[in-house]
Amino acid sequence: MTRLLVGPFNRVEGDLEVRLEVAGGQVSQAWVNATMYRGFEQILQGKHPLDALVYVPRICGICSVTQSVAAARALAAACGVTPPPNGVLLTNLMLACENAADHLTHFYLFFMPDFSREVYADRAWHTQALQRFSTHSGEHARQAVAARQRWLQIMGTLGGKWPHTQSIVPGGSTRGISSSERYRLGAHVAEMRGFLERVLYAAPLEEVVALDSEAALAQWCIREPLRGDLRLFLAIAQDLGLENLGRGPDLTLSYGAFAQPDGSYTMAPGVWDGQSLHAPNIAQITEDARHAWLADGGSALPPSVGLTLPTMDKPEAYTWNKAPRLAGQVLETGALARQLADGQPLIRALWQRSRGNVLTRVLARSLELAQLVLLTEHTLRSIEPEASSCVDSRVPDHADVYGLCEAARGSLGHWLSIRDGRIANYQIIAPTSWNFSPRDRSGTPGALEAALVGAPVAEGDTTPVAVQHIVRSFDPCMVCTVH
Amino acid sequence: MREPAFNVLWLQSGGCGGCSMSLLCADTSDFRGQLRQAGINLLWHPSLSLETGQDVQQLMADCLSGKTVLHALCLEGSVLRGPEGTGRFHLLAGTQEPMMTWVQRLSAVAKHVLAIGSCAAFGGITAGGSNPTDACGLQYEGDQAGGLLGSNWRSAAGLPVINIAGCPTHPGWVIETLAALAQEQGLQAEQLDGLNRPRFYSDKLVHHGCTRNEYYEYKASAEAPGDLGCMMENRGCKGTQAHADCNVRLWNGEGSCIRGGYACISCTEPGFEEPGHRFDQTPKVAGIPIGLPTDMHKAWFVALASLSKSATPKRVKLNATSSHIVVAPVIKKTRLS
Ligand code: SF4
Ligand code: SF4
Numbered sequence: 001m002t003r004l005l006v007g008p009f010n011r012v013e014g015d016l017e018v019r020l021e022v023a024g025g026q027v028s029q030a031w032v033n034a035t036m037y038r039g040f041e042q043i044l045q046g047k048h049p050l051d052a053l054v055y056v057p058r059i060c061g062i063c064s065v066t067q068s069v070a071a072a073r074a075l076a077a078a079c080g081v082t083p084p085p086n087g088v089l090l091t092n093l094m095l096a097c098e099n100a101a102d103h104l105t106h107f108y109l110f111f112m113p114d115f116s117r118e119v120y121a122d123r124a125w126h127t128q129a130l131q132r133f134s135t136h137s138g139e140h141a142r143q144a145v146a147a148r149q150r151w152l153q154i155m156g157t158l159g160g161k162w163p164h165t166q167s168i169v170p171g172g173s174t175r176g177i178s179s180s181e182r183y184r185l186g187a188h189v190a191e192m193r194g195f196l197e198r199v200l201y202a203a204p205l206e207e208v209v210a211l212d213s214e215a216a217l218a219q220w221c222i223r224e225p226l227r228g229d230l231r232l233f234l235a236i237a238q239d240l241g242l243e244n245l246g247r248g249p250d251l252t253l254s255y256g257a258f259a260q261p262d263g264s265y266t267m268a269p270g271v272w273d274g275q276s277l278h279a280p281n282i283a284q285i286t287e288d289a290r291h292a293w294l295a296d297g298g299s300a301l302p303p304s305v306g307l308t309l310p311t312m313d314k315p316e317a318y319t320w321n322k323a324p325r326l327a328g329q330v331l332e333t334g335a336l337a338r339q340l341a342d343g344q345p346l347i348r349a350l351w352q353r354s355r356g357n358v359l360t361r362v363l364a365r366s367l368e369l370a371q372l373v374l375l376t377e378h379t380l381r382s383i384e385p386e387a388s389s390c391v392d393s394r395v396p397d398h399a400d401v402y403g404l405c406e407a408a409r410g411s412l413g414h415w416l417s418i419r420d421g422r423i424a425n426y427q428i429i430a431p432t433s434w435n436f437s438p439r440d441r442s443g444t445p446g447a448l449e450a451a452l453v454g455a456p457v458a459e460g461d462t463t464p465v466a467v468q469h470i471v472r473s474f475d476p477c478m479v480c481t482v483h
Numbered sequence: 484m485r486e487p488a489f490n491v492l493w494l495q496s497g498g499c500g501g502c503s504m505s506l507l508c509a510d511t512s513d514f515r516g517q518l519r520q521a522g523i524n525l526l527w528h529p530s531l532s533l534e535t536g537q538d539v540q541q542l543m544a545d546c547l548s549g550k551t552v553l554h555a556l557c558l559e560g561s562v563l564r565g566p567e568g569t570g571r572f573h574l575l576a577g578t579q580e581p582m583m584t585w586v587q588r589l590s591a592v593a594k595h596v597l598a599i600g601s602c603a604a605f606g607g608i609t610a611g612g613s614n615p616t617d618a619c620g621l622q623y624e625g626d627q628a629g630g631l632l633g634s635n636w637r638s639a640a641g642l643p644v645i646n647i648a649g650c651p652t653h654p655g656w657v658i659e660t661l662a663a664l665a666q667e668q669g670l671q672a673e674q675l676d677g678l679n680r681p682r683f684y685s686d687k688l689v690h691h692g693c694t695r696n697e698y699y700e701y702k703a704s705a706e707a708p709g710d711l712g713c714m715m716e717n718r719g720c721k722g723t724q725a726h727a728d729c730n731v732r733l734w735n736g737e738g739s740c741i742r743g744g745y746a747c748i749s750c751t752e753p754g755f756e757e758p759g760h761r762f763d764q765t766p767k768v769a770g771i772p773i774g775l776p777t778d779m780h781k782a783w784f785v786a787l788a789s790l791s792k793s794a795t796p797k798r799v800k801l802n803a804t805s806s807h808i809v810v811a812p813v814i815k816k817t818r819l820s
Contacts, residue, residue: 006536007577010529013500017576036563036573036582038497043612054748054762058608061501061651105507113533135533136515145507145514152508156735160743162508163501163651164750167743174709174744176806310615312566386807390709390744463536479499 014478087172498560
């Protein structure tokens with residue numbers, strides 16, 4: 001048996017270390033460590049509640065809009081305001097813009113470059129992977145960065161700047177929109193569609209979102225093998241057996257994405273267990289700090305009364321992340337969870353066969369990217385230019401509220417208590433807090449910790465490539481995790 | 484084309500990664516090409532490099548031993564000194580050693596050291612509230628010189644830490660600073676301002692080029708979020724005091740905080756994270772904002788403000804408290820005859 005300490009683990013957001021126990025050429029146990037703590041929940045204490053809108057986007061530079069939306073929803077609940085329809089739609093546009101940028105960044109800059117590694121030099125697809133995804137010269141990676149830059153100009157218009165926009169407020173969006181601007185934004189969406197249809201899918205978006213079975217997917221691949229980066233990924237996945245790598249827990253969570261003015265969701269919420277879908281019971285969420293360098297309240301606590309206080313000298317602690325649980329259970333969150341909750345037939349079919357794994361996570365994200373661009377087109381058409389997009393809000397002296405949102409990488413929740421007009425407690429559970437959870441007090445490993453078990457490790461390998469695929473398949477964001 | 488020779492190592496500590504995400508939004512159709520063309524070789528960057536784990540540790544060892552020349556060390560995010568000076572709030576993954584220690588060591592061998600963003604420059608948002616992690620900047624703690632390296636520290640090239648402040652920092656500010664350093668003539672001390680920020684962007688105020696300047700002239704002020712008027716009087720805008728060119732060199736194609744409908748919170752200034760008042764409200768004494776425009780005498784401001792308020796055209800007054808233009812400018816003949 002050998003032990004490996006892997007880090008710094010890059011091409012994830014933030015700082016990550018993975019400790020592995022290796023026996024018989026595979027990982028037998030894993031511990032996931034988020035190695036940095038900044039203390040946002042402490043920083044927020046005593047602030048005016050609306051000041052949260054300046055602090056929380058700065059929890060994370062890759063999903064700052066999502067943090068703003070969760071805070072704005074909690075504050076809207078406290079203030080009792082409802083944004084006008086335009087405010088809801090503009091917020092959705094910004095969310096979709098950021099989530100799509102995240103999926104694109106993840107695919108081209110974070111995940112695919114690993115297939116350009118030397119260890120795969122003898123594979124039939126390696127030359128293609130190198131040409132397309134090499135971090136230095138990858139032609140498609142280069143085009144993806146350019147497409148991302150153009151796409152985020154939508155955020156320049158709607159949010160003033162990205163990251164760390166402050167135009168998302170409880171009452172809606174501080175940035176209205178005119179019909180000429182709507183036209184200009186539409187032109188940016190068309191550019192992104194062009195890039196995706198040419199380079200990622202080599203197919204129309206409509207064709208991609210309509211893939212509804214394994215047979216349809218197989219057909220679609222055979223028709224033009226390796227054309228487009230998604231087909232290349234699928235070929236690599238088949239060759240390397242990525243479907244057998246990094247199995248997640250058999251329970252997934254989505255809070256529901258893109259709330260509409262009428263209260264419904266574009267992507268339905270739900271906890272999926274392979275058989276049925278339940279509404280997530282928010283009251284059953286707890287966080288357990290037993291293995292974190294944080295005060296352990298003596299039991300797992302619901303976030304509404306959660307504690308975040310650094311406590312360094314705990315022998316059993318190994319990370320800054322607490323262990324979130326839903327009714328005591330480990331679950332996975334992210335694009336895969338959203339597609340399962342929303343009932344995407346292809347993803348549900350693959351789930352029935354092989355559950356959550358490296359292949360299904362990446363495929364779910366790729367399909368969602370196409371959905372997001374279509375959603376953006378649709379939302380732009382629904383906006384009423386020149387109409388009001390914001391109402392003012394007054395913060396009450398007392399409130400206990402929460403705000404939920406779907407980030408690219410999964411379910412995000414902010415729990416806020418206001419006393420005497422000030423923030424008395426603020427607790428955040430980020431998507432990667434769920435996925436990269438440490439063990440809880442009963443010793444149950446978190447989702448990634450369990451998913452790493454069984455990953456192959458070659459003799460003498462210090463940074464096993466299979467481990468890297470598994471870790472990155474979750475698209476982790478460590479700065480959100482620990483905040 | 485010549486091989487890029489200016490080696491840049493980029494590390495992240497107590498920040499959010501937002502300055503890197505912002506960097507990728509640089510105005511170019513070829514990000515890598517732009518760096519190459521400026522002579523910049525990115526030795527390693529946490530989001531953009533293939534190397535992970537042991538390979539990165541080897542790369543840093545080579546910089547320390549001098550085997551690889553480290554032309555510029557970029558730190559994004561503040562330095563976390565806590566708890567009790569141990570730096571354990573951030574151990575560099577895989578090394579069991581505080582990031583703070585790595586930054587000290589690498590700074591000693593780097594030709595230039597750059598603080599990327601307000602966290603690395605001054606402590607930034609991470610130093611807000613009770614500053615639970617004892618966060619500071621590389622050479623400043625808020626507006627006090629000192630920080631991790633001390634006020635007298637100079638890089639091998641003889642410069643202090645270059646503070647490319649901003650939250651996040653603008654990609655143009657970073658790339659142009661690196662490009663200047665990569666050139667033979669480099670960057671001279673007098674090209675940095677009193678807080679060691681590159682003057683090419685900090686010799687301007689956010690107020691310059693603001694699309695709300697007409698409202699400002701007449702003190703026609705926004706009252707509620709989303710209003711079109713000037714945000715200085717009521718909504719906390721510090722554009723008249725914040726050093727940055729945000730309204731001239733726009734963000735993400737065509738944005739600025741103010742164009743997005745919210746106040747400039749002066750994110751390029753030390754201590755912006757703790758303004759001592761609500762971010763979205765202007766603190767006032769006897770109805771007069773405390774933070775008056777830089778370089779302006781208070782008595783003059785008061786006199787001009789009351790005069791201009793009485794001269795405000797109806798159009799400007801009405802539009803200032805609306806979310807869209809409700810009164811268009813009158814069409815007048817612009818030529819004689
Ligand atoms: S004070 Fe602010 S809103 Fe008013 S004109 Fe200046 S920068 Fe624009
Ligand atoms: S407008 Fe002000 S707050 Fe916004 S980015 Fe510029 S300096 Fe920072």
